[in-house]
Amino acid sequence: MTVRAAVAGASGYAGGELLRLLLAHPEIEIGALTGNSNAGQRLGALQPHLLPLADRVLSETSAEVLAGHDVVFLALPHGQSAAVAEQFGPDVLVVDMGADFRLKDAADWEKFYGSPHAGTWPYGLPELPGCRAALEGSKRIAVPGCYPTAVSLALFPAYGAGLAEPEAVIVAASGTSGAGKAPKPHLLGSEVMGSMSPYGVGGVHRHTPEMIQNLSAAAGERVSVSFTPTLAPMPRGILATCSAKAKPGVTAESVRAAYDKAFADEPFVHLLPEGQWPATASVYGSNAVQVQVTYDEAAGRIIAISAIDNLTKGTAGGAVQSMNLALGLDETTGLTTIGVAP
Amino acid sequence: MTVRAAVAGASGYAGGELLRLLLAHPEIEIGALTGNSNAGQRLGALQPHLLPLADRVLSETSAEVLAGHDVVFLALPHGQSAAVAEQFGPDVLVVDMGADFRLKDAADWEKFYGSPHAGTWPYGLPELPGCRAALEGSKRIAVPGCYPTAVSLALFPAYGAGLAEPEAVIVAASGTSGAGKAPKPHLLGSEVMGSMSPYGVGGVHRHTPEMIQNLSAAAGERVSVSFTPTLAPMPRGILATCSAKAKPGVTAESVRAAYDKAFADEPFVHLLPEGQWPATASVYGSNAVQVQVTYDEAAGRIIAISAIDNLTKGTAGGAVQSMNLALGLDETTGLTTIGVAP
Amino acid sequence: MTVRAAVAGASGYAGGELLRLLLAHPEIEIGALTGNSNAGQRLGALQPHLLPLADRVLSETSAEVLAGHDVVFLALPHGQSAAVAEQFGPDVLVVDMGADFRLKDAADWEKFYGSPHAGTWPYGLPELPGCRAALEGSKRIAVPGCYPTAVSLALFPAYGAGLAEPEAVIVAASGTSGAGKAPKPHLLGSEVMGSMSPYGVGGVHRHTPEMIQNLSAAAGERVSVSFTPTLAPMPRGILATCSAKAKPGVTAESVRAAYDKAFADEPFVHLLPEGQWPATASVYGSNAVQVQVTYDEAAGRIIAISAIDNLTKGTAGGAVQSMNLALGLDETTGLTTIGVAP
């Protein structure tokens, strides 16, 4: 089986990471590559780490260029995917790496993104209850946001097992690639090296409703989320520190059991041995998720911490994993759980 | 007025930062410098950034060497200060930069530090209610821990004004200098660059009871604390993200008013204009604290975030600030609110 | 004596560093602050580390705004200083932090900067033979480039003592602040963290003729320079590795003696003890220069290495040092040799 894949938005960080993974994927042949503001440029100048594609030249994103592929990946700014997606027939697998089709609640979409809601596609986080089945054979995939990936995987077992009160508090640190490749003063190396800083504080970050959607589904009740993202001086990685008050009767053992059960058969989620905590360096460039959980009896809270690579499992790796399911391939094809460290 | 100061523990990071500040202090003359495992070495080899002291040689820590000073700073491992402190008469100002005299509750001390409780000294965080007065003219000072400094300053206004429920959730990121200069594999540059990782999760970090002590005093009721420290890829700085459920009737305005009032006359705490958030880079090498607060109405939580330099305001700068009060000097002598950035 | 100083270009990295130093200078009162593209903004938003100036608002750069000061600093893009400088009378001290007045050779200027040569002002590197005297009482100062500062101080003793052949090979690593605050993709934190890369290779970097000018003056003959700058993953600092073939008869002792002599009375240049090598962290935020030199007998070359903070001694600190001389103040006023480390 050879699957021909196009990538719209190949010059950014998400597109570059996707190409890195597709190059290593045994069933994929890389077709059209587009990038509007960089159309006409060599990929070797834009993504110098992708040597096998150095001489490929980017096209403009158009229906003609993207036609004739089995899979089309959309790595476009939020709000732009819906218009492009309309052109593809039901036989083409369309994988949206933007936010356009993630949210079920139209009001949430409009409040946080400010444009009309385009709809909802199967959600590309196979580890969540029900998601894997919905992805198998699907022709449309909404790739989750990077923070919701890390947070949902850290907390859904606690909510799924009825162990946690429906008020989650989350503080996550992200590498700078999560902020994209468009140059802005606060993203300069001079500014971010040696500095930690928060942003989007107080419930205004766009990933908040997506976390609420996932955790509420697991809990079977509305879960409120206090989410504070911070920018960390590293290129990649998310460390999500998530906690919630434990429901009455919860013990360290019941918490451990819920996480053991949730991840027992997951190929990419690794619940660490007790006492060992995740580090983003350990999942650098890999599709693995490292999770650890504990119960702080004095504070009465369950603390679950996850580490992912925001560009791999958090974006492009998650997209490939879901694509594998949609195409009927083994879910792990072309993906690794081995990080590049130190 | 010339004050003669000795430093026990001059070869570590806390001792080095203290010397950096004392060199710039107009009333201080630097006397004996000790450092047990490095006794006999030139300071120029151990602290190559302190050029004016490059030719000073470290002595062993002993009663004789430390005698005859007006002020003695103890930058020793936790649990070692009490024994050294006994030798000084009531006329010598002793500033303990370790934990030995911070906690009032002997049971807390024994649980977290595993040795008999040595007592309690005036607590060197002048911004907390009652602390400044207790420091004026005192001959003993317990310098706060770096995390409790950042966390207490971020949250005490909310508790002092009766705005927050007594269950705080704190996630803080610290630069690696907070872990000290003793070489350990997980602190190697190769390990920490590009990585975020938590440690001491679940209520076991030794700074937890100190935070509880400070916040409970402000609240007038027992405050529980869920505290997760994380190691960030930077040499210095703490960013503390602190939150608590708001009490009924709280509004964004009442929160803002409480913080405005708490910090109105503080020389080192800077409540940022609304919409601007702290960054550790902005307080690099300075004694300033940047604070911002918001009320997340959807989650019902007050979020307060502070940034300090863990070695300056978090350790050595805080020590000098309290020393100034104890000596009857202007509190800001020899200290700056200007960071070294970018 | 109170000296009123204006800063044109206060929103960039050079301007910010200059303000950091002027705030700590006992004889300076900070007057007008300008910044064209940022005129009208609070300095607190642009330079959040300069808390005492947070509420100052930037003006547009104009003759009116800059009039009425004793000293005017020009931290403007290369080529813009000459036009602004014309407005000032001979009684105003004008300190140009750009390149406009550094080069003596008009052909060099035109080749490397592409505009007509504006002239030559006294060169603000007091440690070079003849420079200190020319700066005393001067009303015009050309602040050296950051690389030429590091390189000239590392090599002029060897050339001044006739020890080195007139062909220098220099490889220098600079922190990213040297590239300025204008956002460009290759300066994003995501790009520079974890990466070393060269630029301006092969004799095309604009600082090359400035190095040749300085070293040739010291040698009394034309010195050729092979200069390769590299971008290092750190905000500040220059490490300059400089070498030249030794002339016949040179020994390790004669090299050491030349450097001892050259720096014996210099307040800011510190020749390290034999065996200890410079590190940029040791001069972080300080005006110090750390130098070490050795003679590699097998290769027949003298290797001299210097470390400076590119923003302090390499730009704003060098400017203040020269200003002190021009104003008749002690050369070290308001400056420190103590770095902020670790």
Added chain:
Amino acid sequence: MTVRAAVAGASGYAGGELLRLLLAHPEIEIGALTGNSNAGQRLGALQPHLLPLADRVLSETSAEVLAGHDVVFLALPHGQSAAVAEQFGPDVLVVDMGADFRLKDAADWEKFYGSPHAGTWPYGLPELPGCRAALEGSKRIAVPGCYPTAVSLALFPAYGAGLAEPEAVIVAASGTSGAGKAPKPHLLGSEVMGSMSPYGVGGVHRHTPEMIQNLSAAAGERVSVSFTPTLAPMPRGILATCSAKAKPGVTAESVRAAYDKAFADEPFVHLLPEGQWPATASVYGSNAVQVQVTYDEAAGRIIAISAIDNLTKGTAGGAVQSMNLALGLDETTGLTTIGVAP
């Protein structure tokens, strides 16, 4: 074909990187793993990024444990490989990742390593003239040092084509993993982040005679080398800036032609298009070498710059590449030219 491989020294950085690559190698089955000081520990605790091997336990390095494998990799401290290597018969492929068998000149070995010379094995840098043929079918491989890999590949084309005078000047920046995993104060994250510093200056670094050996072989005459290594604030990567005076008659075209020819058929060496320079981030985790060269006519020097990942092409990737040749596999099996960036 399934090849059973043992790794002696699996707990260090070289061993960890080797395992990362062997896990992805289609013909390799990973056998015994040893690590003396860490014997008995789970690999998951020592190399948490290697999830598929997390439950493997390290053995002590002994003849029994290492027996019965087709390939044995020795990732041991310099000077320890020779004794271990003696136990293997001529049918076992022994790959030494240490220095023991790299140098041909016994006097060089004794001068730089201080122990008796053990001999010389085929040198694992296939791109050098003659090396590939010697590796095919060999049962012994001496893996090159990381700096000599970067430097030899940057300069041998110039020497091989007779373009350069026999005096090379090299300044290289290395990530901290090159200094190993043994904790030392100067390798702490607090020390290395934000700092560039040289070490081993003046011809004393052990990789110097290895460079001289390689470049002299290419030149057909003795080449002297001035080599200055520097430690850069990044975990991985080497950027080698290499230059030599051009011989009379050299032109930019003749230099370009020599490099084009040298690397035309090399699968891992990528001569960048003119005007684009290497960056270590582009080869992060890959076996690729990025090279660029220019001729500085004013200085009369050829400047060649290479970027490698010190742990991949510089150590473990180079080992696997040579192993492939020795085993008769395609040279690129299990290796990639795609970096993990940003």
